[in-house]
Amino acid sequence: MQPLLGAQDLRVLYKTKRGPLRAVDGVTFDLAPAETMGVVGETGCGKTSLGKAILGILPPGARLEGSIKLDGRDLATLSKDELRKVRGKDIALIFQDPTTRLDPLMTIRDHFLETIHSHEKVPREVALERAKKALASMGIPKSRIDNYPHEFSGGMRQRIMIAMALVMNPRLLVADEPTTSLDVIVEAQILRILEDLKRVYKMSLLLITHNLGIVAEVCDRVAVMYAGKFVEMGGVREVFKRPVHPYTRGLLSSIIHLESKELFSIDGLPPDLVSPPPACRFHPRCAYAQEICRTKDPEWVEYTPGHFASCHFGRDFL
Amino acid sequence: MRERPVVHAVDGVTFTLPPGEIFGLVGESGCGKTTVGRTVLRLAEPTSGSIRFEGKDITHLKEAELRPIRRQMQIIFQDPHASLNPAMTIGQSIADPLIVHELASEEDARKAALEIMTEVGLSPAEQLYGKYPADLSGGQKQRAVIARAVILRPKFIVADEPVAMLDMSIRARILELMLELKDKYDLTYLFITHDLATAKFICDRIAIMYLGRIVEFGDAKAIFNDPKHPYTQALLAAIPSPDPDARRLKTLPKGEVPDAVNPPKGCRFHPRCPVATPTCGWEPQDMLDLLDQRALDEEVSRRDEAVLGPRSRMQVEEQRLRIRTGGIGIPRKARTGLSLFVVLASFVYALMIPLVGVAVLMAGSFGLLLTDALARWESTRITRAQGGAARARAYLEDVLQGAPQPLANTVTRLAVDGDDVLLEFAPAEDPELRMSAGREVRCVLY
Numbered sequence: 001m002q003p004l005l006g007a008q009d010l011r012v013l014y015k016t017k018r019g020p021l022r023a024v025d026g027v028t029f030d031l032a033p034a035e036t037m038g039v040v041g042e043t044g045c046g047k048t049s050l051g052k053a054i055l056g057i058l059p060p061g062a063r064l065e066g067s068i069k070l071d072g073r074d075l076a077t078l079s080k081d082e083l084r085k086v087r088g089k090d091i092a093l094i095f096q097d098p099t100t101r102l103d104p105l106m107t108i109r110d111h112f113l114e115t116i117h118s119h120e121k122v123p124r125e126v127a128l129e130r131a132k133k134a135l136a137s138m139g140i141p142k143s144r145i146d147n148y149p150h151e152f153s154g155g156m157r158q159r160i161m162i163a164m165a166l167v168m169n170p171r172l173l174v175a176d177e178p179t180t181s182l183d184v185i186v187e188a189q190i191l192r193i194l195e196d197l198k199r200v201y202k203m204s205l206l207l208i209t210h211n212l213g214i215v216a217e218v219c220d221r222v223a224v225m226y227a228g229k230f231v232e233m234g235g236v237r238e239v240f241k242r243p244v245h246p247y248t249r250g251l252l253s254s255i256i257h258l259e260s261k262e263l264f265s266i267d268g269l270p271p272d273l274v275s276p277p278p279a280c281r282f283h284p285r286c287a288y289a290q291e292i293c294r295t296k297d298p299e300w301v302e303y304t305p306g307h308f309a310s311c312h313f314g315r316d317f318l
Numbered sequence: 319m320r321e322r323p324v325v326h327a328v329d330g331v332t333f334t335l336p337p338g339e340i341f342g343l344v345g346e347s348g349c350g351k352t353t354v355g356r357t358v359l360r361l362a363e364p365t366s367g368s369i370r371f372e373g374k375d376i377t378h379l380k381e382a383e384l385r386p387i388r389r390q391m392q393i394i395f396q397d398p399h400a401s402l403n404p405a406m407t408i409g410q411s412i413a414d415p416l417i418v419h420e421l422a423s424e425e426d427a428r429k430a431a432l433e434i435m436t437e438v439g440l441s442p443a444e445q446l447y448g449k450y451p452a453d454l455s456g457g458q459k460q461r462a463v464i465a466r467a468v469i470l471r472p473k474f475i476v477a478d479e480p481v482a483m484l485d486m487s488i489r490a491r492i493l494e495l496m497l498e499l500k501d502k503y504d505l506t507y508l509f510i511t512h513d514l515a516t517a518k519f520i521c522d523r524i525a526i527m528y529l530g531r532i533v534e535f536g537d538a539k540a541i542f543n544d545p546k547h548p549y550t551q552a553l554l555a556a557i558p559s560p561d562p563d564a565r566r567l568k569t570l571p572k573g574e575v576p577d578a579v580n581p582p583k584g585c586r587f588h589p590r591c592p593v594a595t596p597t598c599g600w601e602p603q604d605m606l607d608l609l610d611q612r613a614l615d616e617e618v619s620r621r622d623e624a625v626l627g628p629r630s631r632m633q634v635e636e637q638r639l640r641i642r643t644g645g646i647g648i649p650r651k652a653r654t655g656l657s658l659f660v661v662l663a664s665f666v667y668a669l670m671i672p673l674v675g676v677a678v679l680m681a682g683s684f685g686l687l688l689t690d691a692l693a694r695w696e697s698t699r700i701t702r703a704q705g706g707a708a709r710a711r712a713y714l715e716d717v718l719q720g721a722p723q724p725l726a727n728t729v730t731r732l733a734v735d736g737d738d739v740l741l742e743f744a745p746a747e748d749p750e751l752r753m754s755a756g757r758e759v760r761c762v763l764y
Binding site for chain 1 (some may be wrong): 346347390455456457458485486487488489490491493494512513514515517518519544553554555556557559560561562563564565567570571574575610613614615616619629733
């Protein structure tokens with residue numbers, strides 16, 4: 001099947017005083033229609049930059065290399081205006097903190113009208129009708145369309161954000177830590193909504209998170225990102241049941257869940273992305289590191305169909 | 319004059335902490351857990367009730383009298399970045415309490431800070447002492463915050479979501495550090511969290527809070543093995559499981575935590591509870607919420623409004639909902655809109671025709687015509703609404719048929735009263751904390 005989204009050797013570089021910071025450093029992946037892929041990693045691994053690159057909202061001064069194809073059309077070569085047309089219409093996004101993304105001086109109605117009218121010339125009534133329908137589908141009464149963002153709870157604001165993302169019927173939704181600032185029950189409610197989106201609207205979802213538990217709940221595939229690179233990628237069951245990369249194994253054991261028998265955490269800190277460690281970037285924190293890990297880049301090996309990892313000793317862990 | 323609304327952030331919470339215990343206060347945001355934490359430290363003032371520390375009532379102590387006690391009680395906040403002064407080096411921040419409390423000279427404070435930094439894993443301490451918070455990772459910052467809390471050798475620490483903002487991969491490390499320090503310095507923790515999985519790991523006893531009240535309270539093991547309160551069960555079920563094979567359809571509570579200004583009657587969890595019974599405290603507000611829920615469907619919403627009228631015509635009187643169906647007037651918004659239109663129209667006339675007198679005349683006649691139209695419109699609406707009460711009563715009966723059973727079963731009376739329909743609910747029962755299977759539960763089921 002033709003992938004909906006394809007990233008080829010994607011790189012994001014930020015200028016710093018100490019030299020270029022490689023936030024995303026050669027990432028390649030496909031996303032099929034109606035597929036949910038999780039991107040997990042620690043703070044500073046480049047997962048948010050990856051999301052921003054796909055949306056074309058990198059800050060000024062950032063350089064984008066490689067290609068991002070949406071339905072075969074390379075987004076990296078589009079002009080700002082063309083990108084703006086794609087964003088919101090074909091690709092929508094939801095952020096971690098809905099409070100900061102909604103204008104406190106605008107009612108929900110204004111937010112919706114702005115979103116719809118920036119992409120389509122439709123009469124006000126038609127736009128409003130669509131907005132109300134989108135709100136209702138997220139369980140928010142249409143009577144509240146004239147309320148301001150502060151009049152809603154955190155969970156409702158996030159549902160409003162999702163409704164706004166949905167109103168243009170996008171094919172791809174990029175969600176960056178969509179539930180991190182929410183409580184467990186509301187988080188579970190939002191996750192269920194995201195699952196429904198896939199089922200009902202056949203929408204693809206790229207879910208960026210540091211919480212592997214969430215990935216296990218909603219994703220079809222998962223990519224584990226470390227220091228700007230994917231270190232493992234595959235079906236969620238494959239990766240969770242038979243993790244190859246020691247970093248993935250570390251992340252999996254560090255989840256504190258109800259069945260955890262003991263506490264585990266990964267030693268050390270994520271590396272500085274201006275001067276990352278040579279060869280395998282995880283080697284300074286890896287308990288299994290050998291000489292070869294310090295000298296030779298590990299290859300991106302397909303262990304079972306669709307399950308990739310880059311570790312010199314991947315076979316030993318299988 | 320309107321009475322100012324009062325938020326009962328914390329409503330009758332009682333607990334004791336024996337020395338050396340880790341006591342967990344668990345709940346969603348807005349349940350009052352942070353307020354409890356701040357109040358026991360006298361960082362927030364209780365409206366009523368008392369706080370005792372080592373047998374001494376500190377509820378009304380003056381700031382000067384509190385000072386020596388403050389040294390014994392410290393707090394660790396959720397956001398390590400926000401709790402460190404960006405203009406102070408890490409070392410200065412950690413040494414600062416010693417200087418503020420005049421317990422050490424600057425030199426001694428520095429030494430003590432270096433020592434505690436090594437202890438909390440901020441090493442090499444000498445090198446990190448001069449770093450600023452911005453240079454440190456989230457985990458390191460939280461270690462610094464912990465070091466600053468421990469440097470005064472307190473007996474009691476309130477830890478408010480100490481790992482919530484940290485990456486999964488380092489949460490365990492921070493929790494382990496807290497456990498180590500507890501053993502070493504005989505600390506007692508009040509551990510505030512919304513994450514039951516974390517609480518399970520480190521707490522001896524826990525209290526589950528909902529809307530300002532403790533709903534379940536007891537030994538952590540007992541509660542995790544066999545949660546009793548439906549809210550505790552919901553919190554546990556909501557935790558994402560890292561096993562993709564364990565995906566299942568969860569029974570999640572409906573909606574979100576309601577407004578604390580006007581908390582639900584009876585058991586405060588009843589509107590969201592999946593196993594609620596008729597005695598859980600159903601009230602008119604629940605009926606209004608049900609109508610809101612129905613209004614999500616365009617078709618149903620239109621029908622509801624045609625028969626029952628707009629929400630502004632419904633009035634809550636204690637356990638009674640009064641729906642006024644008679645004399646439905648023009649909505650206020652429409653009225654102001656119309657009069658504004660008349661004023662604007664006369665202005666336009668005055669501009670177009672220089673003879674102001676003519677303009678005023680025309681505006682007047684326009685207004686007259688309009689008033690007439692309004693009156694006629696209103697009279698037809700009233701005619702239509704005649705017999706509306708009986709119709710609304712029958713309609714509500716149908717609505718209740720389809721309503722959640724516990725709610726419908728609590729309605730004791732559905733009657734026509736002149737032009738109004740009355741919907742009466744049985745008095746709400748407010749459950750107390752009761753012992754059940756070795757812990758206290760606030761639920762009518764136990």
